[in-house]
Amino acid sequence: MSHTTKNAAGKVAIVTGGSRGIGRDTVLRLAARGVRTIFTFRSNRAEADAVVALTREAGAPGIALALDTGVASSFDGFVARASEALATMGADRFDFLVNNAGISSTASFTEGTEHELDAQFAVHFKGIFLLTQKLLPLIRDGGRIVNISSGLARFAFPNRAVYGSMKAAVEALTRYMALELGPRRISVNVVAPGPIATDFSGGIVRDNPQVNKAVADQTALGRVGLAEDVGPVIAGLLSDEFGWVNAQRIEVAGGIHI
Template sequence: MSSSLAKIAIVTGGSRGIGRSVVLNLAKRGVDSIFTYYTNQAEAEKVAAQVREAGRRAVALQLDATQTASFSDFAERASAALAELGAERFDYLVNNAGTSHHNSLAQTTEEELDQLYNVHFKGVFFLTQKLLPLLNDGGRIVNVSTGLTRIVIPGSAAYGSMKGAVEVLTRYMAKELGPRRIAVNTVAPGAIATDFSGGMVRDNPELNKQVAGMTALGRVGQPDDVGGAIASLLSDEQRWVNAQRIEVSGGMSI
């Protein structure tokens, strides 16, 4: 039975892939969610329905994570969604929304770099800023990074560098939000079989085999491998984990 005392998470990019897995894994743990989608409202409503089937509640809100000018309006819509859930504030923020990018250092355009900056760094910075007044003291933030900040694969310089900035930002967040007892960590997934990057890890058998061969546990990661880890990290059992980069990759390139 849902209760207004339930913990509530805000998850960006929650209609697909890792974000969807986070929302569903949190539901299994008794956590309600407000999650964002970019364009696919029908898919978002399917996720919300799955959460209801698990006995929890979820509200899907549209958000373009690159449009910082819209974040004040989003905070207002999030506040209204919280009221629907019987709350004024929320407990967990997962900054997961993002886009992939594959291009060489020589060929990456300024437009491509700006787009990556807007969604992966500027968007995370200012959306967190706008939502901080709604986040409970003692809450948690998880910023999603990538294994590509450690594992250097040509063609990922721009993407990996933006995620590297997020990892530094995570430590600054942890320090500045410490007086509010808010723990902030980074989760860095390895290669995961989702529709990210056009589904290339999931749908390309040769690449899938190559990634599995680079991974100590001998297979490609699945969304629930990461979604479950993030849900666990938000739990009270992990309250003393703070300012860390936690790679969830099955042991890639070790």
């Protein structure tokens, strides 16, 4: 991860949920390309500081800002803090937005509650919708946005009815965003990871041998996914080489449930 992609150096990205898992890998992949990041974390400052240190080592220092993407009333304050962070980087606009922050849900359709629906909606749809809306004055014309979905928007799996449905909504939203932001030459795509071995959902894919094997057995490439399988795809979509890709869904899942 040592090369700098043409025209990437000096650009700035905002990545939500950037202190762990896929978000963390994305921040580090961008740093390796010379892209500075303002990334968010929800509560663990130590994790975020560790990522900041790694971005500094890569030569494209990042800034960590606390944000709960499920609390829309906090977005105006976040945009103000993001503006201040940009100023410390010598910038007044940013180039890339990665809407990655998410929370897990194991609610089935028959047992899903109003509380579960509201919590998932607040983070995965309302949060992406309103935060991106608030950030539009700060993103450059010709910028890029990547939303994060899930393979569960394409295939059904037990106890994922609420989560998978919200991610399907994100995929529809992505197309509408691409349409409406087209006049500003802002492309919007969605990346849909398959099951990934991180601490997401209690680390079940990573730490439960039975689940790990079951996923691997259903995947054409024969293993579960890793955060480092997904981060490079997100960073790649933000590069000049993918500038004509727009309103597309890219599943990064090793061929699960083909």
